Amino acid sequence: MQTRVSYLLLSVAMFIGPPMATLVASEVHIEYQSTNETFPNPERGFYVQKTARSHGRPLSSQSLQGLRGQSISLILRMYYLKSFRDRPLSNAQLELMRRDFATLRRHGCKCILRFAYSSRLGEPDAPLDRVIQHIGQLEPIIRENADVILVLQTGFIGPWGEMHSSTNGLDSPASIRKIVARLLSALPPDRSLQVRTPMQKRICIESDQPLTVADVGSGSMKARIGHYNDCFLANETDVGTYESGRVKQQKQYLALDSRFVPMGGETCRTSNLITPDYARREFSRMHWSFLHLNYHPQVIATWRKQGFLQEVGSKLGYRLELVSFTCGTSAAHRGKFSFSLMLKNTGWAAPINDRDVFLVAKRDDLRQEYRAKLDVNPRTWLPNQTVDLSGFLGVPKDMPFGEYRLYLSLPDPAPQLAGRKEYSIRLANNGLWDDQEGTNVLHHKISVNGWSPDSNPETTAFFLRHP
Numbered sequence: 001m002q003t004r005v006s007y008l009l010l011s012v013a014m015f016i017g018p019p020m021a022t023l024v025a026s027e028v029h030i031e032y033q034s035t036n037e038t039f040p041n042p043e044r045g046f047y048v049q050k051t052a053r054s055h056g057r058p059l060s061s062q063s064l065q066g067l068r069g070q071s072i073s074l075i076l077r078m079y080y081l082k083s084f085r086d087r088p089l090s091n092a093q094l095e096l097m098r099r100d101f102a103t104l105r106r107h108g109c110k111c112i113l114r115f116a117y118s119s120r121l122g123e124p125d126a127p128l129d130r131v132i133q134h135i136g137q138l139e140p141i142i143r144e145n146a147d148v149i150l151v152l153q154t155g156f157i158g159p160w161g162e163m164h165s166s167t168n169g170l171d172s173p174a175s176i177r178k179i180v181a182r183l184l185s186a187l188p189p190d191r192s193l194q195v196r197t198p199m200q201k202r203i204c205i206e207s208d209q210p211l212t213v214a215d216v217g218s219g220s221m222k223a224r225i226g227h228y229n230d231c232f233l234a235n236e237t238d239v240g241t242y243e244s245g246r247v248k249q250q251k252q253y254l255a256l257d258s259r260f261v262p263m264g265g266e267t268c269r270t271s272n273l274i275t276p277d278y279a280r281r282e283f284s285r286m287h288w289s290f291l292h293l294n295y296h297p298q299v300i301a302t303w304r305k306q307g308f309l310q311e312v313g314s315k316l317g318y319r320l321e322l323v324s325f326t327c328g329t330s331a332a333h334r335g336k337f338s339f340s341l342m343l344k345n346t347g348w349a350a351p352i353n354d355r356d357v358f359l360v361a362k363r364d365d366l367r368q369e370y371r372a373k374l375d376v377n378p379r380t381w382l383p384n385q386t387v388d389l390s391g392f393l394g395v396p397k398d399m400p401f402g403e404y405r406l407y408l409s410l411p412d413p414a415p416q417l418a419g420r421k422e423y424s425i426r427l428a429n430n431g432l433w434d435d436q437e438g439t440n441v442l443h444h445k446i447s448v449n450g451w452s453p454d455s456n457p458e459t460t461a462f463f464l465r466h467p
Contacts, residue, residue, distance in 0.1 A: 044317025391460025
């Protein structure tokens, strides 16, 4: 770990009163070094597809362990429901999904989720009323396991669930609106859906206006519909992803909209557009968070040979680097101390889902820790921007005197995952990641001693005992 540390003595103040009343007001400024290391982080990066046919095989623990060993924590779980075009989903099919979600959770992975009835052009999908019935059966399972679902792709419609060429008219505007609305109601309000083309989102929300930062977290349909592109860089229109004659306008829309909703998918064939310079520009412009590692094989092999694939793997989604930390060195009970954290996102996208951000204080000789939850939303930490987290942290009266190491923790907010290191964000810095605890070490201590005369200090957040 290479850091630059400077100490700024600002003032010394003395107060008389039990049990001790010495407050030293000083600051430390630390600068951190970034790293080019490749490592897994949740809800971003390369994914591989794992397909299950009707009553198919469950996910393999060995397979997921192997993926984690390759720094991959994301899969596309594709369920083909061909046996159920004319009947309800069986208990065996529903149980297969429950087992899969449990396996994902056990091995620290998440999935992009999709359902389809057809795996080739011309093969039938299902009538609309059957689709709606199936979504109703799936809803309890989706809600119970939303913690390990990164995003739900609309699916169901046409071959491969790519929302075209339906044999039952599911790709009509009226059917798309009905299916999308039903899927959104089946998802918890903090999870998003993806549609296959920008035009399909327009059909659903009846607007050409892209999202703004004010829409993030609103729970509106507009704020919960993202995009998947399964023919990225195939030709000018990405094989119908963009409408001929409106490519420029729809790309401009998607470049803005994808700042705050999920964007990802796969390549489907080689073309003259897969050069690293052009691909890099499009990945960045459209804020890609995830990409199929195994498809299209020729595109992936070309990028690997060119040395570009490693860059893609590190840039997909967010890549958060800690730039600097300025912080007080001491505080008193019922007092406060200042802090300023500077972060930079060098990835291609902001985090997709909600994420907690804590400053954590731990004493070496105590098992107890104290957490201050910052009122920030990492979903707004856009690429190529520096984030300034500054304010004052309050110290409660029950926090034992002594020296506390400080950490920055970005855990998953889901209760079952909050304590799992596999689901916490690792910063792209040398020497900060604590692999035992799944948190980022700030390499600074704060001394808690004395009593403050201010019984109700104005603060950004208060340290609270955890758990």
